[in-house]
Amino acid sequence: MTGRGRRNDWRRLDEADVRVRPGRGTRPRSKLRPEHADAQAAMVVEVDRGRWTCALDLDPERAVVAMRARELGRTPIVVGDLVDLVGDTSGRPDTLARVVRVADRSSVLRRTADDNDPYERVVVANAERLLIVCSLADPPPRTGFIDRCLVAAYAGGLKPVLCLTKADLASPAVLLAAYADLEVPVLVTRHDEDPVELRNTLAHKVSALVGHSGVGKSTLVNKLVPDAERAIGAVSAVGKGRHTSVTAVALPLPGRGGWVVDTPGIRSFGLAHIQPNDIVDAFPEFMEAAEECPSNCGHRGPPEDPDCMLDVVTADGAASVGRLASLRRLLASRAGLDDYPEG
Incomplete structure (x- = not known):
């Protein structure tokens, strides 16, 4: 065959005659994922900059820091989530486990920054109760905030409990009358008394606390969990040694078998996500x-x-x-x- 004939030979080729060498990254990815049959169950108790501190088997003494497994992608994980962990679950400093599964949530406390914000933020997962902390004086009660928290609780599947603080400064009668028809349980506390009734109400359950700054929420937490500051420090020390006040943290109730999820003081409680x-x-x-x-x-x-x-x-x-x-x-x-x- 002449040179001219060889040059024109390409005109007789079709798709079957062309072999294309696959480039990097073009191989189909398998849909099979590891079963992780040996994964250990845990509850997320704190979130800090891409790291999740988890309590193995709901035991506060077995804190493990974990990262999100690649196969989970951007799956959101918040305080209260029940997860499965693999890898190094010893809890030793500078070790990391991996979160490979997130269980379906039984309840979700959500809010938006304001009523026009379409982006909803999950504050706590799987809490059974929402303790709405409101002071009777200094600062005065804000019924608008209470109502919005009630809406969020009803929509998210949490049972609301209204906790009125500083009863030594003002009478709770007006607020009790305002919420009587809603049949919401109400607990009244004073700074100079031990909150025995509140402690019994929260026993053996996961409960989230919300409230504005200054209403006495931190005082309640310290009474419910006397070593709350030490517990928070211990949880943070397992990871990066710093607790941020802008995220929720779950604290175990001593001798009660339950958890209190302390949320940061909320400046706004938008309800754009609720119908x-x-x-x-x-x-x-x-x-x-x-x-x-x-x-x-x-x-x-x-x-x-x-x-x-x-x-x-x-x-x-x-x-x-x-x-x-x-x-x-x-x-x-x-x-x-x-x-x-x-x-």
Whole structure:
């Protein structure tokens, strides 16, 4: 064959005649992942700059620092999450385990920075109770904040408990009356008395504490966990030796078998991520009627929602007017129509 013939030979080639050498990184990745049958169960008790401190088998004396396994990608992991660990779980300084699984959450406390922020932040996972700490004086009670915390608790599957502090400075009567129809458990404490009732309420459970700065939340934590500062220091020392006050931390209740999750003082509690039906679901007597409402109903009644069916329930005597008024007050908080944050 002449040179000219060889040069034109490429015109007779098709796809089957071309062999392409695969480049780096083009091999298909296997979908198989390790089963990690030997993984150890733990609960996340602190998060600090990409490291998770975990209590093996819920034992506070067995703290292990872990990193997130590559196969989890950007899976969010927060305080209270139940996880599986592999690798070095000795807890010795400068060692790291790996979080390979995160269990489904039974409850989630979420908030947004404000009511217009679409990005929700998970504060605590798997807490059974939300202790809403509010002072009766110095600073005065802020009902807008209480209502928003109640909304977040109902929507996230937590049982709310209202804790009123500084009863030695003011009477709790007004607040007790304001929340009577919601049937929220209320505990009243004083700085000069041991919170025995509160300690019994939180025993054997995982409970999250929220409250504004100055309401006495830190005082309560120190009474519930007398060595709280030492416990926080010990948890941090397992990792990078520093505790940041901008994240939550879980502390074991001495002799009670439960955990208290101390959250930082919250400046704002946005509810942009919550829908009206999330709140109505916490009021069983109104759930069936809410299904008959128009699809865009906010359940706040006339004039905002003239076709709301919740009023029918009270008209029939199946629910109290006070319960409906309390529900709609929470719905107003969710809609940003409350007096928060000044209230």
